Amino acid sequence: MHVQNLIVGCGFSGATLAHKIATELHEEVLIIDAKPHIAGHCYDDWQDGICVHRYGTHIFHTNLKHVWDFVGRFTQWYPYMHTVKAQIDGQEVPIPFNLNTIHQLFPSTMATLLTEKLISRFGFNVKVPILQLRAAEDKDLAFLADYIYEKVFLNYTLKQWGMKPEELDPVVTGRVPVYVSRDNRYFQDTYQGIPLNGYTAIVEKMLDHPLIKVQLNTSYQDVKNNISCDRLCYTGPIDEFFDYTLGALPYRSLAFDFVRFNRPYFQSGAVINYPNNYNWTRIGEYKYFLNTPSETTIVSYEYPQPFVQGQNDRYYPIVKAENTALYAQYAECATQLKNTFFLGRLGDYQYYDMDKAVARALDVFERIKNETSND
Numbered sequence: 001m002h003v004q005n006l007i008v009g010c011g012f013s014g015a016t017l018a019h020k021i022a023t024e025l026h027e028e029v030l031i032i033d034a035k036p037h038i039a040g041h042c043y044d045d046w047q048d049g050i051c052v053h054r055y056g057t058h059i060f061h062t063n064l065k066h067v068w069d070f071v072g073r074f075t076q077w078y079p080y081m082h083t084v085k086a087q088i089d090g091q092e093v094p095i096p097f098n099l100n101t102i103h104q105l106f107p108s109t110m111a112t113l114l115t116e117k118l119i120s121r122f123g124f125n126v127k128v129p130i131l132q133l134r135a136a137e138d139k140d141l142a143f144l145a146d147y148i149y150e151k152v153f154l155n156y157t158l159k160q161w162g163m164k165p166e167e168l169d170p171v172v173t174g175r176v177p178v179y180v181s182r183d184n185r186y187f188q189d190t191y192q193g194i195p196l197n198g199y200t201a202i203v204e205k206m207l208d209h210p211l212i213k214v215q216l217n218t219s220y221q222d223v224k225n226n227i228s229c230d231r232l233c234y235t236g237p238i239d240e241f242f243d244y245t246l247g248a249l250p251y252r253s254l255a256f257d258f259v260r261f262n263r264p265y266f267q268s269g270a271v272i273n274y275p276n277n278y279n280w281t282r283i284g285e286y287k288y289f290l291n292t293p294s295e296t297t298i299v300s301y302e303y304p305q306p307f308v309q310g311q312n313d314r315y316y317p318i319v320k321a322e323n324t325a326l327y328a329q330y331a332e333c334a335t336q337l338k339n340t341f342f343l344g345r346l347g348d349y350q351y352y353d354m355d356k357a358v359a360r361a362l363d364v365f366e367r368i369k370n371e372t373s374n375d
């Protein structure tokens, strides 16, 4: 069998590219996915009228206007600003750790002192990664840094990654910096929202085109010898593509326990983190995202796991120098291939959020378009 474009993976990356190739280049696309559904790890479905994200809570947030506008062509947005709380010392406190968190956890004179020191050292409305705050020399700031490190980051990161914060690239814990502000939101991006009909419906619309054929339950490994193509766009794991010739890229996986409760609410917000207690990291309660009224509620307990090939899914690339170096070698091999494009969390071995995956797919499309027009 021969196709013009073979796209491997039906997540946001693959679907964005499929849509652009079909609608702008007017070429046929076969998009395959090993899973029985589209939308990759953004897949959601409805239970008791509640939109449940089957691979954990997903909040769309971006500063990239072109990405927001592009995705907005396939959905209406429910205006939602994400907040997270963590159970620390018997209280539910705002995360990222900010000035409100300080005032909730410490006696008022101490909170005022710490707040003043933070503002005079870093300025107001400034984000300070915990590993940077730990370098502070002032003894009060050093006390605060140790407190936040111990209570928020250390045990959560040990559960999430099986490593201490300093064993990972600082960008990982830097995603949730200490915020010298009174802003309790998890993200400060200009554009934030939840798609009114869910993420799967977005991908369905992206793929709804006469030139796009979707084939599920189909892994690339099983069909690669039977399908030839003019162009291959691969969002699967880049190490698997090259038969692990340079070694396997490490990943972290997750397991979810979804529970339905016969009561209107289970917890006080969409996501509660448990850095120091239990062996789950966080519990998500889905009705908060679209503010769905219902007599029941659905939550997910999130349990990080080592990724084991053939047993569970890849969720997170493990961002640290040696893994990035191994990826760079695979990326070098990729440059030798003609008409083959790698993208997505697994294809690029990058800790992309949804918006960055879409942005990358749009960039790859521009490259493809330029190459096509230069032929």
Ligand code: UDP
Binding pocket: 086, 095, 152, 153, 154, 156, 157, 160, 172, 173, 174, 175, 176, 273, 275
């Ligand atoms: N993190 C933490 N405690 C928290 C929240 C986050 O230690 O309460 C650290 C942890 O290492 C985590 C990283 O910050 O993996 C990034 O968190 P984020 O919420 O961005 O993870 P994601 O939502 O992508 O799983």
